[in-house]
Amino acid sequence: MSYMRSRWRWIAASCCTAAGLAIAVSALEPREYTATARLVIESPGGGDVRASVAVSPIYLESLKTYEQFAASDSLFQTAVNRFGLRALVGARPIESLKRRVLKAGLLRNTRILEIAATLPDARKAQALAQFLAESTVEMNRSLASAADRDIERGMEQQEQELRQRLENTAAAWSDLMAREPVAGLEAEGENAIELRASLEQQLSSAELEVADAAERQAHATGAEAASWERLGVNARARRDQLRSQLETLNRQAADREKILSLRTAHRERLEDERKAAETQLAALQSQLREARGAAAYRGERLEIIDPGIVPERPSSPNLPLNVAAAFLLGLVLPVMWFTVQMSYRDLGEARAQAALPYEVPSGVPTGLPSGPGSAGERRTRIPRAGASG
Numbered sequence: 001m002s003y004m005r006s007r008w009r010w011i012a013a014s015c016c017t018a019a020g021l022a023i024a025v026s027a028l029e030p031r032e033y034t035a036t037a038r039l040v041i042e043s044p045g046g047g048d049v050r051a052s053v054a055v056s057p058i059y060l061e062s063l064k065t066y067e068q069f070a071a072s073d074s075l076f077q078t079a080v081n082r083f084g085l086r087a088l089v090g091a092r093p094i095e096s097l098k099r100r101v102l103k104a105g106l107l108r109n110t111r112i113l114e115i116a117a118t119l120p121d122a123r124k125a126q127a128l129a130q131f132l133a134e135s136t137v138e139m140n141r142s143l144a145s146a147a148d149r150d151i152e153r154g155m156e157q158q159e160q161e162l163r164q165r166l167e168n169t170a171a172a173w174s175d176l177m178a179r180e181p182v183a184g185l186e187a188e189g190e191n192a193i194e195l196r197a198s199l200e201q202q203l204s205s206a207e208l209e210v211a212d213a214a215e216r217q218a219h220a221t222g223a224e225a226a227s228w229e230r231l232g233v234n235a236r237a238r239r240d241q242l243r244s245q246l247e248t249l250n251r252q253a254a255d256r257e258k259i260l261s262l263r264t265a266h267r268e269r270l271e272d273e274r275k276a277a278e279t280q281l282a283a284l285q286s287q288l289r290e291a292r293g294a295a296a297y298r299g300e301r302l303e304i305i306d307p308g309i310v311p312e313r314p315s316s317p318n319l320p321l322n323v324a325a326a327f328l329l330g331l332v333l334p335v336m337w338f339t340v341q342m343s344y345r346d347l348g349e350a351r352a353q354a355a356l357p358y359e360v361p362s363g364v365p366t367g368l369p370s371g372p373g374s375a376g377e378r379r380t381r382i383p384r385a386g387a388s389g
Contacts, residue, residue, distance in 0.1 A: 003342050004335065011334045018330030019323050026317040034118045034315035035126035037133035038306040041066060041111040063106060063113075066302065070104035070115050070136045079131055083124055102132070113302070122311050130307045137302045144301075148291070155288045162281040169274045176270060180263040185256055192253050199246045206239035 004011070041063050069075075076098050080086060089097060103116040115132050119125040213232030217225050 004338060007334075007338055010338075011331065014334040015327050015330035018326040022322040022326030023319070026319045026322045029317045030120055031314040032118050032120055032316040033122035033125045033311040033313075034116055035122070035129040035308045035311050036114055036116045036306075037129040037304065037308040039066075039113040039115070039133055039136065039302050040305050041113060042301040042303060043111070060106070060109065060111070063111060063300070066113055066136070066140065066300075067104050067106060069139050070113065070132055071098075071102065072139070073098070075132065075135050075139070076102060078135075079128055082131070083128055085119070085128075088119060088121060088124065101128075104132075112305075118315060126308050126310045130304075133304050133307060137304060140300070140302045151291055152288065155284060155291060159281065159284050159288065162277055162284060166274065166277045166281065169270060169277060173267075173270050173274070176263075176266055180266060182260065182263055182267070185260045185263070189253065189256060189260070192249055192256070196246065196249055196253075199242055199249065203239060203242040203246060206235055206242055209235035210239055 043059075073094070077094060080094065080097065085097060085101060086092075089101065101118055103118075104113070106113055113136075115129050115136070117125045117128040117132065119128065210232055213228050213235055217228035217232060220228050
């Protein structure tokens with residue numbers, strides 16, 4: 001520390017020189033301005049508060065997908081052509097131009113997407129940031145609309161199929177009504193019932209006449225008996241004829257009932273198909289209405305909450321930061337240099353001290369045996385008078 005204090009002028013000069021150079025370089029550098037637009041990513045669920053609050057870290061991580069929307073190469077290429085960025089910044093590859101001009105990312109643990117554009121022209125920087133934000137919103141909306149349209153298109157196709165099925169069922173119903181009428185069979189059935197009642201009544205009368213003729217014939221004699229016998233024969237003949245008519249009528253009624261039941265079954269089958277198709281169509285139309293109504297709430301929505309302002313203070317060069325960094329560098333470098341210099345000096349002094357000869361003053365016992373070639377010949381070395389250290 002004493003060594004550093006003895007050279008404080010050099011350190012102060014280094015710091016002042018570095019700060020002055022930083023100020024000069026910062027003054028010569030071109031000014032660049034950064035405009036920032038911010039978007040909020042609204043979670044799906046619309047006005048459901050629980051859906052907007054239940055945000056997990058995994059969900060926030062998935063929102064980084066929207067960073068790629070804002071940082072799309074095709075979108076930035078459109079912005080380059082629209083705002084003439086190559087003429088403003090310089091002709092350079094689109095990748096390096098994008099790295100210099102554009103920065104898009106989510107703010108930590110939020111659903112805020114920040115788009116920053118840095119250009120020498122403050123107004124163009126704000127216009128570029130706003131254009132990228134609006135284009136990102138439009139891109140997300142178009143993708144969501146395309147997905148919703150695909151869903152609606154599938155439902156509309158199903159609706160057309162159900163309508164076609166209803167039309168086919170209606171055509172089959174009309175054809176069935178023409179080919180298999182039921183009203184005539186029902187009318188014939190009603191007439192047959194009345195005719196059967198009449199025939200049964202006539203049959204009962206004929207059987208009474210037969211019985212009456214047989215009883216009177218049994219009690220009559222002569223010509224009267226023969227007359228009753230003829231009446232009995234006529235009554236039996238009429239009875240047999242009525243029975244035959246009644247049997248024919250019953251067979252016709254059975255055939256008619258069979259045909260009527262078949263036609264009724266056909267009608268019921270078509271009616272069931274029609275009702276099922278109408279029920280499915282109504283349900284599908286309800287789902288389609290719900291899908292169209294909930295189209296805006298199925299995915300995340302992007303809304304611009306801050307289109308940015310025209311910056312008034314340049315973002316580059318950052319004079320306070322440059323001066324502080326230069327001052328720190330001007331302080332550290334001379335301190336390191338003087339530390340290394342002091343270390344080399346101390347090392348040189350230590351080596352010089354180790355190379356100095358030592359003598360044993362006369363009259364000082366060494367405590368070692370003497371003799372030629374013995375260890376006593378080794379003398380204890382002490383520094384000479386005036387030697388440093």
